[in-house]
Amino acid sequence: xxxxxxxxxxxxxxxxxxxxxxxxxxxxxxxxxxxxxxxxxxxxxxxxxxxxxxxxxxxxxxxxxxxxxxxxxxxxxxxxxxxxxxxxxxxxxxxxxxxxxxxxxxxxxxxxxxxxxxxxxxxxxxxxxxxxxxxxxxxxxxxxxxxxxxxxxxxxxxxxxxxxxxxxxxxxxxxxxxxxxxxxxxxxxxxxxxxxxxxxxxxxxxx
Ligand SMILES: Cc1cc2nc3c(=O)[nH]c(=O)nc-3n(C[C@H](O)[C@H](O)[C@H](O)COP(=O)(O)O)c2cc1C
Numbered sequence: 438x439x440x441x442x443x444x445x446x447x448x449x450x451x452x453x454x455x456x457x458x459x460x461x462x463x464x465x466x467x468x469x470x471x472x473x474x475x476x477x478x479x480x481x482x483x484x485x486x487x488x489x490x491x492x493x494x495x496x497x498x499x500x501x502x503x504x505x506x507x508x509x510x511x512x513x514x515x516x517x518x519x520x521x522x523x524x525x526x527x528x529x530x531x532x533x534x535x536x537x538x539x540x541x542x543x544x545x546x547x548x549x550x551x552x553x554x555x556x557x558x559x560x561x562x563x564x565x566x567x568x569x570x571x572x573x574x575x576x577x578x579x580x581x582x583x584x585x586x587x588x589x590x591x592x593x594x595x596x597x598x599x600x601x602x603x604x605x606x607x608x609x610x611x612x613x614x615x616x617x618x619x620x621x622x623x624x625x626x627x628x629x630x631x632x633x634x635x636x637x638x639x640x641x642x643x644x
Contacts, residue, residue, distance in 0.1 A: 441475035443468055444526035448533040448544040449579070450483040456579035456617045456631060460638045461532035464577060467642035468530075478522060482543040487550045488515060498553055519550040520557060528573050529609070530642075531600075535580035539595040548603055557607040567608025574604055574612040575641050577634070581621035588618075613641055 445465055449455035465477055488494075493508035494516065505513065523529070533544055551557055559566050576597075584590040586597055597614055604612055617634035620627045 441472045441528070442526045443472070443475060443477045444522060444529045445477055445479045446529070446531045446533075446544070446547065447479070447481045448483055448531070448541045450541075451534075455532075455534070456620055457532040457534055457577055459631070460577035460579070460615060460617055460634055461530060463635045464530050464532075464575065464638040464642040467639045468528075471643050478526065480519075480522065480547070482547050483541075486543040487519065487546040488512070489546055490549045516550045516553060517556075519547065520553055523551050523557070523569060526572060528575075530575045530577065532577045533579075533596070535578055535584055535594070535596050538584075538593050539599060552603065552607055565606065567606055567610075570608040570610075572609060572611070574609050575638075576600055576612065576614045577617070577638055578614060579617045579620060581619075583616075583618045585616045585618055615641065 443465065445461060447455075447458055447461055449457045451458070469475065469477065491508075491512060493506060494512040497505055497509035497513035498516070500509075502510075502513075531544070534541055536542075554560075557567070557569050559568060578584075578596065580590075582590045584594040584596070586594055601612055604610075615634050615637045617631050619630045
């Protein structure tokens, strides 16, 4: 196993005002305290969005490397860097806003870079096998309303089921979610939700 390495992905464009980033900072501080020699690798997806899938990307991902065009080679160099970083991590924390019932486009762009045939999943006799196993994933979500699965907005929460499905597809099945919810509600309601989400994030980071 690699030395403890936390891959930290941020997806909010809101810098210091972001509630999901606030949860991430709390998570990382606690994780570092419980992993004094651990390494934290930060990918700020909002500051540097991953490229979208392009025709050269598809050529690179689904044809043998020997015949790749220069554009396909360039697309795979970028994608491989994201995949290598994911494979090297022992744990992953994703901080993200809930946007329009689901994930922000920059997080989807990252997913499209790392779901790779032969690298993060393979064909198996009965379907597909995920190749990214044995890593915990924590997803720290900020939302304006209460989109926790068991709550009133839960039926419109496509973020959690989608992330569980796509991360599970590549082998990441140990996924836990924390919600800083109701942030567009009254100050006392949102403050209570943030306090609870910070405590839950710290608890997961120390686990
Ligand atoms: C484009 C956009 C779409 C949003 N869609 C939703 C939504 O579907 N449900 C919700 O509860 N909040 C929604 N929100 C509110 C954000 O989830 C909320 O402001 C959250 O705090 C943003 O995360 P951040 O503070 O980390 O930037 C949306 C906000 C924006 C800017």
